[in-house]
Structures are given as structure tokens and as C-alpha cells.
Amino acid sequence: MSYRRTIKIVCGFAGGSAVLVVAAAAAEYQGCFGHTRAARWSLFNVLQAAQPAGNRTVESTGNAWDFNWDKRDPSALLTNGKKKEVVSEDPSSEQDNGKPKATRNILLIRHSQYNLGGNGDHERILTPLGREQAEFTGQRLAALGLKYDIMVHSTMARATETANIISKYLPGVELVSCDLLREGAPIQPVPPVTHWKPDAVQYHEDGARIEAAFRRYIHRADPKQEEDSYEIIVCHANVIRYFVCRALQFPPEGWLRIGLNNGSITWLTVRPSGRVALRTLGDSGFMPPDKLTRT
């Protein structure tokens, strides 16, 4: 818990703030997106690679598995102007300092039910049922008894409200907000649907932003992280579904083949080797059936 907290860097965004939990990249950052040349270069890279839907192919690896998917594989690590890390096969070796050793657990929570008819985000607040759902989610997360390191939430009203309610059940867990996690259109879904047709400009902007969120939050542990970590991210259905496809190296265009109940828990683990496992998706069994919604 303490390690992660010490390396966090608060980034200013319009309407919110974000915590950078990318431990491995911390040394190169002095601020968020723009204070140093390295940071500007990183942002450029993120946005270059996060091309809008249609002409982006870098994320799908077909039937293969890219062990360096998060660019943190020590055996492939060649940073600008730095020597390649020497990695030993002997786990007790001092040379293993450059190798991740902890597992990151990332619990993705979909916000609970909200007022769909609200005029703008600030009016789209939780319904009474939505507030009740968030209580159930908070109780379940507390009952799981994990040593949560941090809870990050999207700056949208429904995610903020959900996170605040959950937070009551997790005293001492730091709560921070992040604009990158806001809802959006990550990539054109395949197969396409007729009832939801975002404009091209939405995919253009949201696609790069949500890909940037993926790269910030979903990656293996930094070599300096000693203990397994448990992080909660409260955000949105499209963001979570896209994260899951990307993390498992399944075609990201398939995100709309997945559905998620409000207040549900989706659990990803990232091993030191870069292996990723989906432990549960949309778990909402802790809610009575008459409290389940998907809107």
C-alpha cells in the first residue's frame, strides 16, 4: 500500500484529478503529460498508438500472446539511451532486481443504476436503487477482506457517487478521481449494432483516451513493488469491457459481446511475468436478484 502511494503523481485535469499508478514509468515523469521531455514523448506515444477505430491493429494478437504487451517485460526492456536490463534465471540473484515479483489485482466496478434521463452528467446521478446497489458492492468488497491499496474512480457523477458509497465500507483506502476513466466509445464494435451509433469523432477522441486509461492502469507490477496489490477502479461498462478484451489480448472490437450488471465486480490479475487472468466478470451474485439491473 505504502509503496504505490509514495510513487503516485497527481495530475490536474479539467473537472478532476488523477493518480498515476504506473510505477514503472514514475522515474520518467515529473508531472502529468508535459512537464518534462520524457513525459511529452510518452504522451505522444500513447496517442500515436491509440489510433481511432478502423485503422488500429496493434492491439489484437490473434492466437498469439505478446509477453511484452505492457512494455514492462524485463527481457525486452530497452529504454531510450539506457542499457538493456540483464535478467538472470536464478530468482535469488541480485540481478533480479529488475524483475517484477508481485501480482497486481485490479477490481473493476461498474457504477450502479443512475438517472438516464438527466440533463447532462451532473444530473445523471444514482437512483435510490443505484445507491442501494453501491451499498451491496461496498459490503462485498469489505467482506472479501483484501488489502486494498487505492480506489480510483471516473470523474462522472454516477461513478463518483458509487465510489463515495463504497468508500464508507473501506475506511483508510485512498480515494482519487481520474478523467481518463470517463465513459465513452472505445472502438467500433464488431459485430456492429443498430441501436447505438456514436459519431466518428467520438471514437476518435474516446478511443485514444480509453486506450490511454488502459495503459495507465492495466500492467504488471513495477520491480520495486514488494507485495501483491489490490486496486479498485470504479468506472463504466464500455471502459471495463474494453479493458478486459485488451488485457486478455482478445480482439478489442469484441467488447460489446460482454454485458455487465450495475455495481458488479470484474477482477483481473496481472502476474509478474505479464500473464493476465480474468477471475470473474460482472460478479453481482452478492445482490438480491430483484436488485439486479443493467441500465
Next chain:
Amino acid sequence: MSYRRTIKIVCGFAGGSAVLVVAAAAAEYQGCFGHTRAARWSLFNVLQAAQPAGNRTVESTGNAWDFNWDKRDPSALLTNGKKKEVVSEDPSSEQDNGKPKATRNILLIRHSQYNLGGNGDHERILTPLGREQAEFTGQRLAALGLKYDIMVHSTMARATETANIISKYLPGVELVSCDLLREGAPIQPVPPVTHWKPDAVQYHEDGARIEAAFRRYIHRADPKQEEDSYEIIVCHANVIRYFVCRALQFPPEGWLRIGLNNGSITWLTVRPSGRVALRTLGDSGFMPPDKLTRT
């Protein structure tokens, strides 16, 4: 419930029996695998297509979506010696008789905890905790209040026992067993793992069998099915994970990127159009945290 039941065909297997719920193919079958020429031809096709790992590529569609994945797309239906179905765009048209109109819900349950040290399947029975987990699963399925049509279970001891306990909570729901659903090695996982190395012959036999199980149970509704259906399948982690990848048209080699708790619920829906959605994967939130296991 009644429609599906009327078209079922009981198939004899060594050590168990199976119910064929493939309504669309029922007319071609007079028994299971071999009683008629059509049936023999179908078996040949299943086994031909279900090649062992390594040289099987038909199942992965990359970023595309194959609407005729289950060979039941009316617009593509060209049966042997039969005329192509004429499909109208007008949903009220009489010509729409050939079009599916119901949604199939398939709830895949992983058996609960069992005695891993048992000598052979018959000794690998549920632990006391496993029996307790199955009670939780049965209670949850009952609480969901769905009109279950049938419960099919693998003939292995742990799946049979789990299904029998669940069955107490679902009076009137027919319980049948099927050998195709037994645990096995569906396809070589990518990335490979070191702790689990089945012999090539296991993939060779299990791969074809589990693919045959997928084709039998996971498909869109028959055009004659009037109402949405809810079917429970109690089987095994590898089988469920393979089914999920195949149903979502994600690379089946990715099945080991998914984990499943004992007694958990994984819910697939197949729409009349052939669209598939994963509504939850490994939902076990209905169990107290101290009852959760993954072995």
C-alpha cells in the same frame, strides 16, 4: 420447456447418457451417432472440423464476426438436397417461419470443490465444503426465478453430485447427463503453462469431444422455439472456458486466461440473430467469501 423436451433424443454412451438438445438438427437424427446415414455424416463433420490443437484454425475469426457460426443462419442455410430458405425482411411475414425468434440463455455451472486426491473419478467426490457450495449455487439459481427448461450435467462424479444438490432447489426441472461434457484438454493454451502438460493424445481426443459438446449445446434457437429458454449445464472449468471463447468468437487458445470459482455461474445468451453475449463469468458473489475456492 415442453418444446425442447419433445425433441430430445436420448443417446447411449459408456457410463452415462446424453440428451440431444440441438432442436434444429433433430429431424436428421434417429438416434445418437450412427443410426442413420445423416447421423453418421453429421458425426463425421463434427469430428473433421474439430481438429486437435495446432492445426485447427476454423474457430478463430480474428476481429470479424461470423453470423453463421452455428450453421443456423437462415439466410445462409443450404441443406443437402434442400432448397435455400426464403427469408423475408418483414417480421410478420409467414415466410419468417424459418427464422429463429427466441433467445437461448445458457447458464454454465462449474462443479463445486472435490477430493483432488481421489483414485479415479468415482473417488473424486465433493468435499463437505463442495457440497455446501452446491447448496449456495442451487439457492441462487432458484432465487433468480428463471423458467429453467433442463439441467444437463457431465457424467463425472463431481459434476453429477453438484447437479443433484442443485436439483433439490429446482423441482420439476429435468436432469440429464452427457458424456461430451466431461473434463479434458480442449486445445493447447496460448500462452503455454509449465504446470499442466497434457499429452498430445489428450488434446487429440478431448479437443474433438469438447468441440462436439460446444456445437451440441451452444447455438441459436430453433425457428420452432416460441419462448426464450433457460438451460443449466453443470460441467467443468476447461469446458466452460473453452465454450466462452468459442461462443464469443475469441481465440479458443485463450481459454486458460480465464479462471472460475467452484460452483460459479457463467451466463451466455444467444439471440435469434446469432449474436452472443456473456452476461457474467464465474459469478460466485452469492457465496460467503470464506466459502470461495478455485481448486
